[in-house]
Amino acid sequence: MTRTTVTRPAEPAQLFADEQRCTWAALQTMVALVERAVDHDLIRETGLPQSYLHILCRLAEVGGEMRIGDLAVTNGLSGSRASHAVARLAEAGLVSRERLADDRRSVTVTLTEEGMGTLRSAEPTLASSLHQHLFGSLDAEQRGQLQRIAATVSAAMRRSAPDEAPPA
Template identity: 35%
Template sequence: MTDPRWLDQEQQRAWRSFLLGTTLLMDRIDEDLRRDHGLSAVEYEILVRLSEADGQLRMAQLAASLAHSRSRVTHTVKRMEGAGLVQRAGSTEDGRGVICRLTDEGLEMLRTAAPSHVETVRQALVDVVPNDDLMALGRVMDAVCDQLIAAHPERELR
């Protein structure tokens, strides 16, 4: 067995900054959405994904697009269904799958929440770093996604 390729001090600092920064950023986004709109960040993202897919997706596609387990998405969608934001129905195409549809109430919630969500993203990330660094972060994360998605093409979301 070969020795691990340990991170040097600079790499370790960058890795830990990434971990802490993404955790704090996602916590802030979730906190603001819950406080201002009664939505979790995952619920908001489900509304976004459905909106971008002409209002409906198969549950399996929705789970893959979020990189979450089917059971986690099913649980979240059930809660959202109870709030009137989405509806589930059997697929008319093949009768096997379940379709998640955005309701008018869900679309209105998305329209209401989107401006404050974007402001949170701006305040917590976009306006904090120079644009060149933000674009570099985008390139870095694209490279990470490309490498990880290559092993699971069904997770291609972009």
């Protein structure tokens, strides 16, 4: 008598987990490649990585001034990494730092006119780099889907861990 082995398909949960793993891997690869390429372009043209330009952008969005701790949270940085970035930006004259009189542990970071000029002059390079390395390979529908997916995930993260997720 010959035994027949019946192979059952993987459980749906396993298939879903595999799909999630593949999606996660593709997302991680895409983000790493795009960030590396955009950083390369920005450093070549402006001397600053996108993380530093993002700090300048966030400062501009909020009227030019923030506490360094808030700046760290909104940029997804540790306190020490934000302090290091702000020190480099201050050395370049792009921001100024001032300890608060009522709380000597807190530092306020202010965008300077030179910092705003640097941010404005970096915009064409950033736009061109993002088009070349990300948006140019997507059609209008895909760009819309990417924006909606990013907004949906970001909103969910803010609701589930409001103290850990950067604000909108």
